[in-house]
Amino acid sequence: MxxxxxxxxxxxxxxxxxxxxxxxxxxxxxxxxxxxxxxxxxxxxxxxNESARVLRRGHTSTVGLVIEDLADPFYAALGRAVEDVVIGQGCLLLSASSSEDPDRERELVRTFCARRVDGLIVVPAGHDHSYLRRELEAGTPAVFADRPPGPGIDVDTVLCDNAGGAALATRHLLAHGHRRIAFLGDHPSIFTAARRLHGYRSALGHLYDERLVSMRTPSPDGVRADLDRMLTLDRPPTALFTGNGRLTVTALRALAGRTSAGRTTAGRTTADGTTAGGTATGQPIAMAGFDDFELADLLTPGVTVVAQDPAGMGRIAAELLFRRLSGDGDQPRHVTLPVRLIPRGSGELPP
Structure with a gap:
């Protein structure tokens, strides 16, 4: 007994x-x-007996976190920062991945709410969050991170300067003499991808060429096909801007594969296997990427990136949530975190 x-x-x-x-x-x-x-x-x-405690106190000391992919390094850092704040408040974090599926996002949120979580932090996969309205009206606070909620839902939101960061990287490549700058972005329906395209395009101005743009869900085959198409244009790109960390790594692999196969890119293949105007490491054109990633500084040359602060995003989102849980009734806060350019060599290669 x-x-x-x-x-x-x-x-x-x-x-x-x-x-x-x-x-x-x-x-x-x-x-x-x-x-x-x-x-x-x-x-x-x-x-x-936690069940009895919940009935007496009316809260569960749990927080629900819905993100795109727990295995993605960006979201892993965001989730860990949320967890640190939640544990520091004496609560438990429940986490799940939406896999960029709006239906799955909705079901996960509903499941968390059925378990009576005290609050929610959501990285949205979809654009319709009307399903949350009843929970919000019932007093369950929610904070959106990385991407804003859909129309009609106004809650605390923490974003990064996506358009500004993309413009920063593009201007950096322009400053090093590049006028043919390609862009590989995620699917255009994703808020961050669309904002980064906007920043890239605004920085290029009249130099923008839609033939140098690809927007789709990252995959090795897709990136290779896009690069093959762009690098065989009559005026191929001399620089590449990638819209997230996964695209940067995939593009590096694809470019290395082109060089090792002896195919020409922005120049001719030389006797020692390098590409004229490129590097001896398999990177034939200048490159800058949005998002830092592990070992980016150890490659030769190091990969120039626009760095976000996923840990800061997670921490601020969690702190905003606990402010709501403590009774803060102010208007929703919309926080935009700055980004920074980290030059490491790849983005500083000349045309």
């Missing part, structure tokens, strides 16, 4: 209220008495 708080009180020789104070971390218990209660808890194997 499962031991009760009453059994602990009897074993420790204290009042039931004293056990309750120790279990819930409340003050007012002599240290020696508290230690006696904890020894009785360990000896009996007592654990508090």
């Amino acid at each position: 499962r031991p009760t708080m009453k059994d602990v009180a009897s074993a420790a020789g204290v009042a039931l209220k004293t056990v309750s104070r120790v279990v819930n971390g409340e003050p007012g218990v002599h240290p020696g008495t508290a230690e006696r209660v904890r020894e009785a808890i360990d000896r009996l194997g007592y654990s508090r």
